[in-house]
Amino acid sequence: MTEVVTAEAHAIIGGYHADPFRYLGPHVDHGQPVVRVYLPGARQVSVRFADGQQAELKRIHDAGLFSGQVPSNARDYRLLAQWGKADPVEIEDPYRFAPVFSDLDLYLMGEGTHLQIYERLGAHPMVHEGVSGVAFGVFAPNARRVSVVGDFNFWDGRRHAMRVRGNGFWEIFVPDAKAGDKYKYEIIGPHQSAPLLKSDPYAFSAEIRPLTASVVVDPATLPQIAPGPAGINRLDAPISIYEVHLGSWRRNPYLANSWLTYRELAEQLPPYVAEMGFTHVELLPIAEHPFDASWGYQPTGLYAPTSRFGSPHDFAMLVDAFHRHGVGVILDWVPGHFPDDAHGLAQFDGTALYEHANAMQGRHLDWNTLIYNFGRREVQNFIVANALFWLERYKIDGLRVDAVASMLYLDYSRPEGGWIPNKYGGRENLEAIDMLRRFNTEVFGRFPNATTMAEESTAWPLVSRPADVGGLGFGYKWNMGWMHDTLRYIAKDPIYRKHHHGDVTFGMLYAFFENFVLPLSHDEVVHGKGSIFGRMPGDRWQRFANIRAYYTFMFAHPGKKLLFMGGEFAQEREWAHDHSLDWHLLEQKEHAGVKDLVRDLNRLYKTLPAMHQLDAEPGGFEWIVVDDADASVFAWLRRGRDPGSVCLIAMNFTPAPRENYRMRVPFGGGWREVFNSDAEIYGGGNLGNGGRIQAEDTDHGAVLNLVLPPLAGIILVPEA
Structure with missing residues (x-):
């Protein structure tokens, strides 16, 4: 008896049946076992069971729909199919298999x-x-x-x-x-x-x-990845981050200026980062993205390391190489928005599934991208699980979350009347807050050696405090205020700096409200801002002296450190994502001197507990000279947990040397000058304190009579 071609069969042929397993594959129809198969274009199909029994199916539609009674209702069979005049081939029937989801x-x-x-x-x-x-x-x-x-x-x-x-x-x-x-x-x-x-x-x-x-x-x-160094993300650990865009750190001049692959980067980048003394590398987003000039900040494949540089296997080798060089790996992670490319998440199932349907909630005006619907549980699951995926699958040591402020505020960069308040009438995005807290709670709960960092550009409270006390739960927060204030200060001609003294001191009023990272990131060297070196005023000598002093100030200031690639050797031009860094500049002694200075600052920062141990605690900092605006001089102490662990930092932000500059110190005896940014090896004039100075005993305690080099910083430690 020939089976009737039903409406259900036509739905299979037309490709719009919602549940083809209900029709195709093995079934029992009127008490008889049958098998239905749809193989477009096939001329003949038989069923062969594991026990050797075989039955030919009848073609019930010329499109390639076959059906017929079979001698057994067993699911263990294969199909013998013939197309045209070719020999029959044995294939599996995908509709005979049980579900995979439990x-x-x-x-x-x-x-x-x-x-x-x-x-x-x-x-x-x-x-x-x-x-x-x-x-x-x-x-x-x-x-x-x-x-x-x-x-x-x-x-x-x-x-x-x-x-x-x-x-x-x-x-x-x-x-x-x-x-x-x-x-x-x-x-x-x-x-x-x-x-x-x-x-x-x-x-x-x-x-x-x-x-x-x-x-x-x-x-x-995937290869086995060595674990990251233990304890590298602790609050009392030295954290100095080298931020890298893999596509432009270095290019291959012998292959049409092409990208280095993950494998080539694994040979070159980890040893460079380790030799420079950085503790971590932070990679600009490596999740798959369609547009090079987005730098990865408009991802379409959150679970896929970009194929620009190789395979997932190759990326795993790069992470492994960093770990074997003692360097932690932080990924820039972008849950804040995604592009509306037709192949991506936008209108994924024909509806606003991952994004909000209303453009006042679902589209970023600044970037013309879409915003995740954080309140949808399946979308939140997609995002939070993605964070855990990178930590579990690729043994990543931390995630830096981009554009947190854009997630926290419903009115972010929107005009009046162009946003939808939350259920209480406020501007806070309650669903995004819940997602961020859940993300951080799961990360720290499941990967206690990992950390998270927030690029949060407002005064949102408790960003780096646990979720159970009302915080967002991040490990660290980027100190955007410090970055803006100090870059504004250092860009001033020294003659005017005395009028902007507060740009340096203001950051200490809130330095311990959060666990801060001091970022000189990629955002500060693009979009017409020039390079960090390009901000330095004065003639060429003064510009190099300024940048050496500024880096000294940064490394000696409370907070973890982050420096974008190229900054370590005073790249002169603005960063371009489609070109290599200007490595040829290292042929000039001034640029090579800045590179050596950053390397030595990193090593000093790591080896002196006073420079990092209490980065996030008020007890680790004390002003010594805070009010000498006329001389643009600052001095402070950094302390470690051991009472004898102390560093004195003194900065002179004018081109005038300061001789016989007196300041009190907590210990008498000798003090060693362990660092001087004006040293000749860095390209300076070599003015300083001869490597050692004896404190004077006075009625008011111990006093140092220092030489402060021009546009420079010095670091001293008491002799044991």
Whole structure:
């Protein structure tokens, strides 16, 4: 008896059946086991069971729909299919396999608490019911049909239509698909007749732009990554961060100025960072992104290290190389916004799924990008799990969260009437606050050796305080106020600095309200701002002296340190993402001197506990000279936990040497000058205190009679 071609069968053929597993594969129909197969273009199909029994299926539609009774209702069978005049081939039937998602998976994904959801959604090579293949999973609750298309099925959405389970989670196991296959999801939304073609939000790799397909990765093939150095993120540890854009740190001049690969970077960058004395490297966002000039800040693939520089395997080798050189790895992480590229998350299932539907909540006016709907539990799960993914899969040591202020405020960069208040009528984004607290709580709870850092540019309180006391829970906050104030100060001609003395001292009024990082980041050397060196006033000698003094001030100031690449050798031109740094400048002794100065400051910062141990505690700082605006002189003490652990820092921000400059100190006896930014080895005039000075005993205590070099800083420690 020939099976009737029903409306359900036509839906299979037309590619709009919402649950093809209900029709295709093995079933029992009127008490008889049957198998239905859809193989577009096939001429003949048989079923061969593991016990040797075989049955030929009847073609019930010329499009390639076959059906027939079989001798067994067993699910262990293969198909013998013939196309045209070619020999028959034996293939697996994807519709005979049981689901991959467990009931627990569906429960956790449904409530948004599956913190290893990346182990289920996305593409996962596996052996399922004894067969090798790839399990695919995607969240698209408003779709009418979802198919996975790729190298394994001629990019034909009719061949691997997925089953929907739970609250809109679609899955299918594709036999014989493998690592390296390219794929996308073909989605028919609730209001679309033509399908959308979307990259996988949980893809572990992607094609290089302008191509946009996702790529299957087998995590089991990734190399073992050495763990990061223990304790490197502690509040009392020295943290000096070298911020890097991988595409422009150094280029290959022998290959058309092309990028270095992850493997080439692994050979060059970690030893350089370690030799320079930095404790950490911070990588500008390496999540996959379609536009080079976004520097990674408009990602489309949060789970995929960009393929610009190589494979996930190669990226893992780069992280491993940093760790083996004793350097921690911080990733710039962007949960604040995403681009509206057609292949990405925008209108993912034909609706505003990851973003807000209302543009007053769902679009950034500054960047013309989309904003995540942080209040949707599945979206929050996507974001929080992504943070944990980088820490678990690639052994990353920390995440720096970009543009936190844009997430915290509903009226961020919006005109009056152009935003929607929260349920209490306020401007705070309550859902984003909840997400950030949850993110930090999970990171520190699951990865206690890791840390998080917030680029938060407002006075939002308790950014780096635990969530359970009302804070956002970050480990550190970038001190944007310090950066703006001190760059404004150092850019002044020294003759005017006495009128801006407060730009230097103001930061100490709030220096311990948060756990601060002092950032001289990429944002300060782009968009017409010039380089850090370019801000320095005066003739060439004064400009180099100013930058040496400024770096000395930064390293001696309470707070962890961050310096963008090129700053360590006084790059003269503004940073450009499509060019290498100007390494040739190191042929000039002045630039080489700045590089040596930064290296020595890093080593001093790490080796002297007083320079870092109480970075986040008021007891680690004491002003000695704070009110000498006319001379533009500042002096202070840094202290460690040991009462004898003390450093004296003295700064002279004018080109006039200060001889016989007297200041009190807590200890008598001899003091060693362990650092002088005016030293000849750094390109200075070599004016100083001869390496040692004896304190005078006076009625008011011990006093040092110092020589303060011009536009310079010195650091002294008491002799034991």
